[in-house]
Amino acid sequence: MWPRLGEGGRRRERDGSLSPLEDVMADGYILRDPRALVGALLEAGWRVIAPLERDGSLTPEVVSAPDELPCGLVDMQAPGAYRLQQQDSGRWFDAVVGAQGWKRWLHPAERRLWTARRDADGFSIAPAAEVWPPTVFFGVRPCDLAAIARQAEVFRQAGDPAYGERLAATRIVAVNCTRVAETCFCASMGTGPGVSAVVDVALTELEQGLLVDCGTANGAALLRGMDLATAAPADIAAARAAVEAAARDQIRAMPPDIADRLQRASESPRWQEIAARCLHCANCTLVCPTCFCTDVTDRSDLAGDHAERWQRWDSCFSPEFSYLHGGAVRRSVAARYRQWITHKLSTWHDQFGTSGCTGCGRCITWCPVGIDLVAEARAFAEEEA
Amino acid sequence: MAKAVTDQARISSSLLPRRFRVQQAWPESATITSLALSPLEGPVPSFRAGQFNMLYAFGVGEAAISICGDPDSGDLLHTIQNVGPVSGALCDLMAGDVVGVRGPFGSGWPLADQSGRDLLFVAGGLGLAPLRPAILQALAMRDTFRSVTLLVGARSPTDLLYPAQLADWAAGDGLELAITVDRGPPGWTGMVGVVTNQLARALQGRDPASVSACVCGPEIMMRHTCLTLCDAGVPAAAQWISLERNMKCAIGTCGHCQFGADFVCRDGPVFRWDKVAARLRIAEI
Ligand SMILES: Cc1cc2nc3c(=O)[nH]c(=O)nc-3n(C[C@H](O)[C@H](O)[C@H](O)COP(=O)(O)OP(=O)(O)OC[C@H]3O[C@@H](n4cnc5c(N)ncnc54)[C@H](O)[C@@H]3O)c2cc1C
Ligand code: SF4
Ligand code: SF4
């Protein structure tokens, strides 16, 4: 799943040889302290965004000093429950994903699209000016790498360039997971717990420090001048084993044929049964790193001379979402829950060629009544079997 | 030292409309207005029959509105029913006003593939607007088709859209026109009843296997029309309908228009009946 570990970030070609990638480090290295890398990036002028502790969860935030990187945190996640615990393990990356992913940066919750002003012609329209500083995402988990790729595909297909422009101006330092939460099921979704895509830099946490893998010339440029020790073959083997163990530790797994099964389940009475528990609070769609739906609203000043269009995250759980003159198409909570889970796990394949779910487990953890996506999917699979 | 950083990236705006001038605005009825538009700058966008635009009323918002002009002459006509804030603001526009336009979007009626067949248009209420470009095109290449029939349904004779146009068509020999109303006032000598009850008459003298049908109107009317046509022997793969769903972007990013795996804005609004028939049986999909 992650052929690149210890191979200097180069791709393993079909014939077994390693792809030539100039300017890429030849082999795995050991970085003793991630703060050293964050410090060097900050000094070089990058905006570094990393998961920091905010309101009791981990949230990707702008780092202003390397010491802000949290150390020794462990997360306890379960359906409807999340708790961060401080330990003195000295480990940097034991706590996995928090409520918010990278979507809050790449696909902001609120965005001004353009402004319009009355003039002699009628009105004129001015594009919204947005600049994206040179940015490093530091500490992206494999499931979230997949989520970024999947959202990027939605906007690419639609011909909306903004997401891709932000992403193209961003370097990524990923982290392979060596510890998982109870809610993680990335192994069954094929997205983790090891990075399988080519990524600028990937880190794996070991006893003796972080194994550094570099997959691109951009990644090599980020690492240039860092004080890195060469990794021993044993380090590389240990990293591989730790990620494999993390895959084995996952207690949840999505049924592999769920996409087909949901296609035939549209009239199952089970939707009513879930709807009886669901509060249609939309938490699941807000925390889901692939959910992309938006609403567009207008604002104008009192005089009516200045108008703005804003785009905001929206949720298929809101009754207005499917409103047509005369009433909503999906009036019942059952129909709205069916839309969300069917889109994630089934129709996304038809639309974009992948699942809309990465197995990050956020919707399970942050559901106030603990509705478990995997358990619900299993129930559909078993119902029909 | 890490390499010096890259440049700042400029992020593009999305969903930017172009400005169009209302050349003419005229009422079709108390609640329905038609607009003829032309661009303030740049060329008139070319469009296919059945496509729609997103029209923006300054400060109020955007709505999906079908193009009802003739694609071959590039007439950017829209017919709008006032049902709420945005459609209301669009109906209030007058000649000289400026409106924002994005589009055209979506799939069209598949006229080009129907040569040699008996064309049947079935319109319910405002559904005549999105069909009008296709009817005009069919008449422009009338020889291509064995016959062209238009069946129009309206609540009452005064609710009929484009009465002058209908009178023109009735007087010409390009198409056979049949009009039916739900309630006929005293003196009405035409047909009374919902369109589905008049389909058998519209099909008279035709081999149902050679009929291609384009149907537009309220969803329930389209459903019953297609089911009735299927029962009469018209192939399910030779019938098309145009679906409406809530639309915020029209490019496939807002998610609002999803209908199963389809984005109505991108994969529709015109769908072949056999591809959506099963889905339309599912309540609240
Ligand atoms: C492909 C397509 C073509 C259309 N063509 C026409 C046309 O030619 N003429 C015409 O008068 N109307 C047409 N409509 C319907 C038109 O878009 C709605 O009437 C309009 O959006 C209502 O907005 P409102 O603010 O005036 O009303 P409200 O009822 O207050 O609407 C509130 C919001 O709900 C949504 N909405 C409500 N009704 C509809 C609807 N029927 N379809 C889509 N979104 C809706 C819109 O997002 C709107 O902003 C079309 C719709 C679609 C999807
Ligand atoms: S559906 Fe749930 S588990 Fe899947 S990507 Fe979204 S939040 Fe994560
Ligand atoms: S499944 Fe849970 S998180 Fe999602 S809307 Fe229902 S109650 Fe909220």
Ligand code: FES
């Ligand atoms: S209208 Fe936004 S996705 Fe179709």
